[in-house]
Amino acid sequence: MIAYALRSETPVDPPAIRLLITEAFTGAEHASGTEAAIVDALRARGELTLSLLAEQEGRVIGHVAFxxxxxxxxxxxxxxxxxxxxxxxxxxxxxxxxxxxAGLARLRQAGAGGCVVLGDPGYYARFGFANDADLRYEGAPAEYFMALTFDGSRPHGAVTYSVAFEATETARD
Known part of the structure; x- marks a missing residue:
């Protein structure tokens, strides 16, 4: 197996990220088809707090957004x-x-309070995410909405994501 490097997004990366996201989610069971547009919209709104890439031999092979x-x-x-x-x-x-x-570690180092995720509990539990009855995301099955606290805080109530998550069209750089 060839090693890959993890790094932060740079100004030249959005087209490769857009292509990767589109390829990764094409045909995925729970994909909306708007995932690349969401990342573009977060970036355009200045709300892409952390954008990390995995790169192998000059090719972007992975991406995560926070x-x-x-x-x-x-x-x-x-x-x-x-x-x-x-x-x-x-x-x-x-x-x-x-x-x-890597992203969770960077958020911790930056002093973040915690992180939430909507996804497969069987996968995200390995990172420490767990259901929290005090936090909810409207319209999603409770078992798929999980939280991970970094500082021991226990917020409560409804969680809202950026309006960028309503994106339906790709915003071009």
Missing amino acids: SPVGIADGASGWYGLGPVAVAPDRQGAGVGAALIE
Whole structure:
């Protein structure tokens, strides 16, 4: 197996990220088809807090996005994880996990309060995410909405994501 490097997004990366996300989510069971547009919209709104890439021999093979979320109780410093994309020919090789772990570590180092994710509990539990009855995301099955606290805080109430998550069209740079 050829090694890959993890790094932060640079100004030249958006086209490669857009292509990777589109390829990664094409035909995926729970994909909306708007994942690349969401990342573009987060970037355009200045809400793409953390954008990490996995790169192998000059090719972007993975990407993870983190953006701020709102919590009804006013808690600050919380972020949403996603979307996470890995090239179809690299899925199942640990690239996504490495990106998620690196992103969570950077958020902790930056003093974030915690992170939420909407996804498969069987997958995200390995990173420490767990259901929290005090946090909810309207319209999603409770078991698929999970939180990970970094500072021990326990916010409560409805969680809201950026309006960028309503994107339906790709915003071009």
